[in-house]
Amino acid sequence: MITDLSPFFTPEGIVIVGARRSPGFGFILPIALQRQGWGDRLRLVNPAGGELHGLPLYKKIADVPGDPDLAVVIVPAPVVPEALEEIGARGIRHVIIESAGFAETGKKGGELQEKAKEAASRNGIRIIGPNCVGVINTANRLSTVEVVEEALSPGPVAVIAQSGVFGNILLDNLYQKDLYISKAVTLGNRMDVNECEILDYLRRDPETRVIMMYLEGAADGRLLKETLRRVTRDKPVLVLKSGRTGAGRQATASHTGSMSGEDDLYEAVFRQSGAIRARSLDELVDMARVFSTQPLPAGRRLGITTSSGSLGALATDAAIDAGLELPPLDPASVEKVRGVAPRWMNVRNPLDVGPSGQFLPAMTALLTDPNIDMVLSIAVMPFAVFREFKERGIEVKDWLGTAPELRDLAPHKPVILCSIGDQGFVSDLDEAVGPDVPVLTSPESAARALAALYRYKEMKEAGR
């Protein structure tokens, strides 16, 4: 069996089997690949022949010239096994099957999937899918699904998803949250290639620093545990797992044909292998933003600075629940802050600067405090006050600092911001310090993301 998955991500040439003139994937995908710069390495197949988007439509796969090494299959499910035979005969060994209508639809579809699997195996073909939207590699602008231009800007985060729509949706949204990806894979029904092989591939991928994965169930729990243990030693793996409840498992079984296991077992797999489990989709994204931009903390000691005592309290609760500590500040830090603080300010941890506007001195004190391993700064401000600042030419960086400034103070301490309120205010903050210092909008999720950084660091050290 071929174990090299690289043609899925860095093919020499691509054949689309099922390109067509009527609306749908078969029509859109060639346009997308042309726009992404693949026009000269793209071959289209349709028995009707003719032309599409200025490219010839070859009637048979056998007719395709050149040395394509990746096929994308979009023909209806019943003709997929036959297509695989032809693809095999043409010498192509890597195939993405986007077509739906297999095991996810029931018994008949399952039989069809078995037939396709046999055809692939007979021809030494590796398959991603079926019932997926394939892969994205931002380094060479390969995307077997039409995504927005911005989602193809390269970044350090790899995405593993099972279903097509879900993967697609995430990509539409992530760049709007300053999260850019290296590679994305939607596994669909996992007829052949599964999450473990992809995890190992991404472990070796120099462009990937953080892996985020949505999982419904693993074919082999022991293999998943072993793989995760190996991968998390090098790179953090953030997991969102559904099928926690019986009904949730049934829901997943319905659409990618996978049998989900019991949640307790998965919980143990993740814990023992050093994978970080997110509680919700929002939290998964927040964690990915923090893991992809921040160093690992030396310890569990969190310093919080806030302009809202209430939000500081909510973040503190979440941090403590997640296993962090909020130690007292070093006397030297207390001294420093007292020097600039109004009389009413209670200089402690969490450090509530109230309406004083002393965000930067407070953050500076925490970042340079030897008792503090990581910093969460909750920067909120009534919009009326912010607007007045802006009218007077006072910009966010004037009172909050810039990402390089903050980073220089403590290169080895994670620092993240949390803000809530008017959307214009939040995006101004993001412009000033993001993406190097991520600006999250949930105090609870921000605290949990920092706790996850610490847990990952602890796990890595224990493993050595």
Add this chain to the structure above:
Amino acid sequence: MITDLSPFFTPEGIVIVGARRSPGFGFILPIALQRQGWGDRLRLVNPAGGELHGLPLYKKIADVPGDPDLAVVIVPAPVVPEALEEIGARGIRHVIIESAGFAETGKKGGELQEKAKEAASRNGIRIIGPNCVGVINTANRLSTVEVVEEALSPGPVAVIAQSGVFGNILLDNLYQKDLYISKAVTLGNRMDVNECEILDYLRRDPETRVIMMYLEGAADGRLLKETLRRVTRDKPVLVLKSGRTGAGRQATASHTGSMSGEDDLYEAVFRQSGAIRARSLDELVDMARVFSTQPLPAGRRLGITTSSGSLGALATDAAIDAGLELPPLDPASVEKVRGVAPRWMNVRNPLDVGPSGQFLPAMTALLTDPNIDMVLSIAVMPFAVFREFKERGIEVKDWLGTAPELRDLAPHKPVILCSIGDQGFVSDLDEAVGPDVPVLTSPESAARALAALYRYKEMKEAGR
């Protein structure tokens, strides 16, 4: 003691004690009140005399003409007790103290607060604050804090917060989430008026249908329980409580001078009194959006329709965990959906319509299904597809329906949407069906909000 709190919200005239020419609340607040239409009922006091924003500055409170019945105090903490004596002598019995520097700053501040309390009590004065930003009443455009214009559009949700900045921030943000308020109160150090009195006031307030409350601790747990039990019989009370952990309690004690109690006791208070506790700030807001727009469900049977199996599974997990059921669909509904569904669609609950675009038939089937009490529709779509739709003139309402259409199908069933992805897509959805059908962005939070609706309904019935 005066028990009528209405002058806090519907005063005849307002005196600002501590209006001033230098930047700060004393400068901004008079402008804000003038802009809100209170110029003719506004009197300003500052010992320096002269004029501010075209209004005379009276040197003493005794000099103020007319019949003002509400005073807003912004003078430094040490002179507050004296100001209260003068306010009392002038016959004003309702005072909002915005000044900070009291119990929240430590022992000395605590003594000052006691002194102010005695002065108030001697003069029969009711106090909101100190260390707060007072109140908002959108019905008469009264706001003792400068908020953005849009936050003053009347709505059905009342907000109780303890701290000023927090209340302010929420208001900056809520209208951007289609949530409009009736009244808001920030209680600060709760020297006198506390959350229980406000809860009772809001219970009788005809403009308030839903109450959302951020709480750090109650002075009297038994009173809170009794009050909540009474109020929740009429109106839902959504609570976000911090101080769950020791460090969180310390954090809250630092800034509003309240002693927080043990979390288990609060948990019991909320459960026994029918209040709904949110897990996070985001969830509090989501719940308020759902409670303020949706009817209570007849039962716990949830129908989910989704275009992403993965998101459907995540929502299902959250719904089951929160006590809902996902029953099978009625055979007639299955029949109806099969009539329009592609062959591959698995017609069940959750109902995954995949890329078929059959959102409206699926929602229609669930809304009219006798086995279903409430509907969550997860409408996601790759942005590339959405953009193509738009270019062809196909709008959201064409495939998703409009709020009145959906409502007419089942006036008594809660229905909410969840969407993720490109922000433009999500706001287009919101324009089509919101705010009557709220569009949330977290599948887990959406499911929990529906579960909370059901729990509230059950509690109300049990109480009768």
